Amino acid sequence: MMKKTFSMVLVFAILAVMAVGVVPACAQAEENVFQFEAENTYVNEIVGGNFSSNPTGRNCVVKDDRDMGASNGYYVGSLCNNGATVEFELYTTEDIEGATLIVSLSSNTVDFVLDSSATADQYYVIAVNGEPLDYGTIPVSAYGEFTEFAIEGITLKADVEYNSIMFYTANSYSPTSGIFAAAPAIDYIQIVTDSDAEVTMELYEGNY
């Protein structure tokens, strides 16, 4: 009898410890969202492309006067030229792993299906710290509403000069006269993380 009681006490004790141990895991991890506008990046060296033109630098910062729903009223577009690059320079107070990168994209030229495969006609690079992301495909439509696409498994580092989130036009796809590459219009990016890190961006003033 004595032995049985002791066993039951032991079982309850173990259950109690398990219950206490389970509480923090059940608590919903809080997600922090950091949003950065493309129009606030360093745009001065962009050599873009739109219908038979090559807008450069701040001319690639476009006012959303066609009601595409751009955050902050502006986006970076006219990137249809092989080599056109938009780079977000991010800082984080702590290393971050397993974050989600949200990209808000549309097109201010024609419809595209951007593809992360290097052999695809519409090969378009989105890279974090120089590593191209395997995002599959992203469709964008001409003057369509800006739409968010999520890419998982992002790592950012605290002890670097800055973290580079780079958009790079890596093709010479020509679906119609006057268009010589597939590329999106970029509204903003978000970093979504359950860590306590603070993420900021190098802001460039006076682009619009």
Ligand SMILES: [Ca+2]
């Ligand atoms: Ca924007």
